[in-house]
Amino acid sequence: MTNKDLFNQIKVKQSFLCVGLDVDIDLFPAEIRDQPDKIFNFSKSIIDATAQYCVAFKLNIAFFEAYGTEGWKSLEKVMDYLNNYYPEIFTIADAKRADIGNTSKRYAKAYFDNFDFDSITVAPYMGADSVEPFLTYKDKYTILLALTSNKGAADFQLLSSGDNMLYEKVIKTSLAWQNSNQLMFVVGATRADALINIRKLIPEHFLLIPGIGAQGGSLEDVAKTGLNNQCGLLVNSSRAIIYASNKFDYADKARLAAKKIQENMKEILIQNHII
Amino acid sequence: MTNKDLFNQIKVKQSFLCVGLDVDIDLFPAEIRDQPDKIFNFSKSIIDATAQYCVAFKLNIAFFEAYGTEGWKSLEKVMDYLNNYYPEIFTIADAKRADIGNTSKRYAKAYFDNFDFDSITVAPYMGADSVEPFLTYKDKYTILLALTSNKGAADFQLLSSGDNMLYEKVIKTSLAWQNSNQLMFVVGATRADALINIRKLIPEHFLLIPGIGAQGGSLEDVAKTGLNNQCGLLVNSSRAIIYASNKFDYADKARLAAKKIQENMKEILIQNHII
Numbered sequence: 323m324t325n326k327d328l329f330n331q332i333k334v335k336q337s338f339l340c341v342g343l344d345v346d347i348d349l350f351p352a353e354i355r356d357q358p359d360k361i362f363n364f365s366k367s368i369i370d371a372t373a374q375y376c377v378a379f380k381l382n383i384a385f386f387e388a389y390g391t392e393g394w395k396s397l398e399k400v401m402d403y404l405n406n407y408y409p410e411i412f413t414i415a416d417a418k419r420a421d422i423g424n425t426s427k428r429y430a431k432a433y434f435d436n437f438d439f440d441s442i443t444v445a446p447y448m449g450a451d452s453v454e455p456f457l458t459y460k461d462k463y464t465i466l467l468a469l470t471s472n473k474g475a476a477d478f479q480l481l482s483s484g485d486n487m488l489y490e491k492v493i494k495t496s497l498a499w500q501n502s503n504q505l506m507f508v509v510g511a512t513r514a515d516a517l518i519n520i521r522k523l524i525p526e527h528f529l530l531i532p533g534i535g536a537q538g539g540s541l542e543d544v545a546k547t548g549l550n551n552q553c554g555l556l557v558n559s560s561r562a563i564i565y566a567s568n569k570f571d572y573a574d575k576a577r578l579a580a581k582k583i584q585e586n587m588k589e590i591l592i593q594n595h596i597i
Numbered sequence: 598m599t600n601k602d603l604f605n606q607i608k609v610k611q612s613f614l615c616v617g618l619d620v621d622i623d624l625f626p627a628e629i630r631d632q633p634d635k636i637f638n639f640s641k642s643i644i645d646a647t648a649q650y651c652v653a654f655k656l657n658i659a660f661f662e663a664y665g666t667e668g669w670k671s672l673e674k675v676m677d678y679l680n681n682y683y684p685e686i687f688t689i690a691d692a693k694r695a696d697i698g699n700t701s702k703r704y705a706k707a708y709f710d711n712f713d714f715d716s717i718t719v720a721p722y723m724g725a726d727s728v729e730p731f732l733t734y735k736d737k738y739t740i741l742l743a744l745t746s747n748k749g750a751a752d753f754q755l756l757s758s759g760d761n762m763l764y765e766k767v768i769k770t771s772l773a774w775q776n777s778n779q780l781m782f783v784v785g786a787t788r789a790d791a792l793i794n795i796r797k798l799i800p801e802h803f804l805l806i807p808g809i810g811a812q813g814g815s816l817e818d819v820a821k822t823g824l825n826n827q828c829g830l831l832v833n834s835s836r837a838i839i840y841a842s843n844k845f846d847y848a849d850k851a852r853l854a855a856k857k858i859q860e861n862m863k864e865i866l867i868q869n870h871i872i
Contacts, residue, residue: 344700384696384703387704388704388706388711390673394665394669418723420720422745422746422747423747425657425660428657428662446752446753447721447722447754448693449750449751452747470697472698474725477724478724478763479723482758483757
């Protein structure tokens with residue numbers, strides 16, 4: 323998938339919503355908690371209910387890994403389902419991987435070749451040769467952690483180094499990496515103020531924005547400072563959508579929650595003359 | 598497992614060797630490459646051949662993930678085998694994980710509860726609340742990336758921030774985290790010079806040292822500056838041991854390669870009055 327395809331989707335759906343699949347069986351409706359294949363079935367219902375209102379699905383890999391082989395098989399099944407029935411929707415492996423080059427190659431193989439994700443989130447601490455193996459894949463995106471939504475972001479990401487904070491240095495340095503046009507960046511919704519500065523550094527790149535809803539960030543604040551003329555934002559919501567209800571009506575409630583965010587996004591896109 | 602148990606093993610085996618299981622089917626002997634359960638069988642042979650010369654096994658999770666469900670099942674089987682037959686050996690999930698707290702909890706569950714690893718490698722970029730969910734597990738170790746062996750380490754880890762480089766800041770900051778006595782740190786063998794300084798910051802903590810062998814670091818250099826009076830080092834070798842031969846004699850050659858390193862380590866431990 324290319325940036326252009328993604329922007330087309332945004333225009334068609336009048337949405338820049340990413341639905342986060344953090345599959346937690348304890349939060350599933352009691353009726354399905356003991357069913358076989360429950361992780362896939364829950365995910366499928368959420369996908370079918372929300373696909374018309376979102377342009378991306380973000381699969382939080384930790385939640386699948388926590389269920390061992392069952393989780394891994396479900397992850398394969400969910401990705402098969404998405405790639406077969408919703409090929410136009412951008413898929414994100416939220417995996418926060420990266421290691422020495424030889425090892426990062428393996429992670430790239432796992433997520434790009436095997437699962438056929440469109441993108442993966444990657445941590446920058448180990449530098450260029452830990453990220454470039456992901457960037458060698460054509461039409462795949464590497465979403466680099468820049469400034470995250472959590473409290474601990476302040477520990478290192480906001481440290482000053484010369485005239486820059488670490489997250490600024492990460493962004494600037496990464497732009498010199500091979501195929502850096504295939505980078506996107508994670509910026510937490512709780513950091514809307516920093517987006518003004520971030521947009522100066524990377525006016526064109528897409529940003530993945532987690533942290534609205536349960537983590538307390540605001541869609542309006544993020545849009546005000548983060549939008550560019552091709553939208554340039556994927557705003558994620560996980561728990562507020564997929565666990566909008568823990569009853570039999572969970573898919574319908576997820577649909578309504580996604581629709582409500584999409585309607586806000588449509589207004590924002592119109593106000594900003596993007597659609 | 599505790600630091601004391603680990604030091605006991607080091608004294609018993611006169612070794613501080615960690616054998617790295619980077620399972621790459623393309624490098625397996627041709628005879629076993631097409632066999633069912635090859636990843637487990639190869640790992641088992643290497644484990645049985647080298648266990649008497651090493652105190653730790655480091656499983657490189659990327660290499661298992663790259664084989665999808667088969668890799669995941671093999672990982673479960675290898676860990677079952679290690680926990681059943683070699684419970685005294687320290688196991689490391691080389692996974693380089695970390696995410697917001699809610700998600701890190703899931704990774705901790707996957708590697709500590711489900712697989713029952715003794716430790717996991719973790720990336721520091723997202724700060725305290727991304728690492729503390731791992732540290733809450735009693736008698737488990739969280740091995741934080743400090744200064745890695747790869748070229749890209751220079752991109753961010755060696756950046757100056759005030760009087761510190763980033764990796765120093767990571768070490769110092771992490772010492773204030775909850776249960777920081779359960780931290781270990783990754784320092785690449787190619788960074789032996791920096792160990793003098795690192796040992797001033799963390800005289801007592803264990804260090805995991807990858808990068809001897811294929812990556813070019815030297816055991817002697819690392820020992821000179823990194824040892825403390827409880828050894829305090831786990832020096833990893835992967836490819837030089839497990840792919841010492843790609844013929845039917847691969848396990849024997851792995852045994853010999855491990856034995857040779859162990860003999861060097863024994864000498865080093867004696868010279869430094871640790872055993």
